[in-house]
Amino acid sequence: MYNIIQCGLGSMGTLMAEIALEKKDISLVGAVERRAEYHGTLLSDYLKKPIEKSAKIFSSLKEAYNETKADTVIIATGSFLKDEVTLIEEAVNAGLNVISIAEEMAYPKAVDEKIAENLDKLAKKNGVTVLGTGINPGFVLDLLIVTLSGISRSIDTIYSERVNDLSPYGETVMKTQGIGLSPEEFDASIKDGTVVGHIGFPQSIMMISDGLNLDLDKIAEIKKPIIANKRRVGKHITVEAGMVAGCNHSVSGYKNSKKIVELVHPQQIEPEAEGLKTWDYIKITGNPEINLRVEPEIAGGTGTAAIAVNMVPLVNQAEPGLKTMIDLPVPRLSSLARE
């Protein structure tokens, strides 16, 4: 039985807590949430499920692990390594295994080698395992590509794209992708950092490069506006023709000036309005050639929450240290409660 603390009860964290409750081998012993109105309240009330009364919503991780007997914390509080590293270190020092869905945690050394090394040392010292995961980075544009390469005799190039529909997402996502802006506003927002596009490309491409020993010597990201050719009506926003419907973000990795890897992730609302399919696509040229598609694309929200919870047993069984998805055995659905 794994005893877990869910850290962060936003939409992703709440989904992760719900999924954790479905597992035969997981006990959700507590949660941590920023919003003060929930502090000290029962998880059973928050999630509207039968959960032991001892499982409360705590104001801090420290309070949570002091009041429970947890072995693992699952963190869903942000995207960036630097915002999360103090929390992760605290968990590690408390002897907890850590699973984070922060995009930058999928391959921390892509952001900061020193932080990654220190985390690895600290995890080993405390005998715990730290893992970043998610649908992307963590699965589609990296782990799946690495896995496919296992049947390759040789690889010339790797091209992969994930085309998804952002319509269900809220205001924050609309802003970080520049949706609804004019093309000029989009360019300005890229410059001032308001539009960020996809978070996780350095992680994905370095996971591929290290996994396959590609030894890429140049990595370059491009962010371009996706201009609507016709009106697109989303759940939360309407984009007129000529305005920005999303951000076409890509990353390429080169070796001796030759492009070896290209990962493309156009994120937009209502791509179907212009006849665009959503999918995950991987094309590997070499011997043999591989053409893989998942159509429609793997659902991002459920996929991220599910893989984080599914990794609990593998993380608990792993050797101590900072791990990535290519260090551990393949992910798998961990056991469901079958009532």
Add this chain to the structure above:
Amino acid sequence: MYNIIQCGLGSMGTLMAEIALEKKDISLVGAVERRAEYHGTLLSDYLKKPIEKSAKIFSSLKEAYNETKADTVIIATGSFLKDEVTLIEEAVNAGLNVISIAEEMAYPKAVDEKIAENLDKLAKKNGVTVLGTGINPGFVLDLLIVTLSGISRSIDTIYSERVNDLSPYGETVMKTQGIGLSPEEFDASIKDGTVVGHIGFPQSIMMISDGLNLDLDKIAEIKKPIIANKRRVGKHITVEAGMVAGCNHSVSGYKNSKKIVELVHPQQIEPEAEGLKTWDYIKITGNPEINLRVEPEIAGGTGTAAIAVNMVPLVNQAEPGLKTMIDLPVPRLSSLARE
């Protein structure tokens, strides 16, 4: 640097030796072959590549490991556990890691739990790792399905098929699939065991069942003739309309009389002659639903040889014991020589 012995120099073993020579981190130190005319000859002559003169073709595994400093043996001598277990035990007792492409070695306990347990104990005692792998079983109809399930919140059913073209294969494959027989002859040959269909279904379905804790309580295989509707002209054989062009072999796994997993592998010559596409297809129903296709199917021969060689570093780095593909980190292209 990994020093490997290639055991078996048939078409698969020869391909594996050629792939091993392309790796920066592998040294092919010798081979074992049944055919007496090659005993004592140089691998460099056999493979027509520059290889050290000490790398010879030996008559037995014992001679090979006595005359070389090998750490790993890759075996390509057959399909069945019972035919290979003595050889594997000998390798293990000699302190060698073992990678086998025998289909039944992909999940040995599906054939004989006792043999699997003994192999595991023996490997642990000798501090070595034993792995069975290949494209199928070992990758398409098992590992890839398990990997995909990692992003699942829940799974209702798993359906997967691999449709391939056997035209390039030789006489043995034509016979074991019943190609060219009349439907009546096919039925008789299934009964007397001459037509075997696909080898590896019990391995694939048990890998999935154990990996996902599906707890299947009934497994049933079906073998049916694929009757040509029109003349199919293969490389080695022509099949007239009304005759058998292949074997449609499938396996289903049930839980409480409900079919949970179905794996289908129709193997035939020239499926394109009747407009059939070759592909690898996986459909997982549940939350979320996943539809994956690889089109055309991943090349079987190259894929099997490549994954066996690609697993050399991971097998050498693994904990001792009998392992399967779901126990080790995801496969990946291991480093190529880049001249």
